[in-house]
Amino acid sequence: MLKNLSIVDYLAKTASGDPVPGGGSSAALNAALAAALTEMVANLTIGRKGFEAVDAEMRAVAAKAAGLRSKLTDDVDRDSEAYAQVLRAFQMPKATEAEKAGRARAVQDAFKQAAFVPLGVARAAVVLMDLGRSVISKGNPNAASDGAAGVLAARMAVRAAVYNVRINLGSIKDEAFTADLRREADRLEAEAEAKAGEALSLLKI
């Protein structure tokens, strides 16, 4: 699995001429990194003298970010697997009418999954921006720039994930489905820019 590769090997696999891992897995990786950096600031705040008033909130942030980190780390693999499934569906036989219909269904299902995975990454990354804002404004100020790096990673994740949602929607024929996902992708992208701008403006350096 990609998540068990070393940093060096993961980067080499991305750089290679294979179609996966690519931008979609990079988006999931950055969202997971956003979760990790947010947890770091919360963990550098929990139990510290002077931060008693925000202790419970920081514990809640750390727990929520840890849950998202686990899901998003799995999404690094899930995104590449969804794209690989699109490629496999295209290789299904198409000699008979029944085969053609089965292949067309499999291709459409695979594209839907390949749009759903990055949409889930973008949703989680937007949630992480709220957590990032909390740790920047209320957490240990010595680690505020780590929280800000987390917000930047989340912003990268949303934008790159939304690109992947839109690209896959271009191949999906179910118009109600594509209209719904396109609307949500547009909303998440706009929300992410606004939330990133607000959270980063709290960093005083």
Next chain:
Amino acid sequence: MLKNLSIVDYLAKTASGDPVPGGGSSAALNAALAAALTEMVANLTIGRKGFEAVDAEMRAVAAKAAGLRSKLTDDVDRDSEAYAQVLRAFQMPKATEAEKAGRARAVQDAFKQAAFVPLGVARAAVVLMDLGRSVISKGNPNAASDGAAGVLAARMAVRAAVYNVRINLGSIKDEAFTADLRREADRLEAEAEAKAGEALSLLKI
């Protein structure tokens, strides 16, 4: 070394309450990811029918990005090591005047190195934005969104690295040094925003 950790373990180490790895290493990781994604698009273009006119340029881009990927992957460790050196310098003895002076020098040297490493990451990430622009505009269009993800990763890297430069400059007493680095950090940040905007506007989705 951090670069030899698995993705899962690197993220867990970031999330922990240890001061490193944090935002600075995340910046280097994203810059290395930008290099990898740029190489990917170049590698999916090299030798392909219809791309003969850009073949030499794509080979040059892939080679340059590969060199930066290697340097930037090492910077993941270099950044955390520089910060660890700051912490070690602070722990030096300060009982005598000579010890105090030696400690002060070591602290200042360590902060200078801790500012230099992210400055180098930001410089490299800005170069990668130009390579990213090349692969988005001239490379295999099927992988253009991977090139765009690379530009987003480079933008994250520059911003997060510049935060770390500025934070470390706050502890450096050599005013000529801080003025120089602050000017370059400001310039790199502005350049990165402009270059990212241009490169991403070339993506048609």
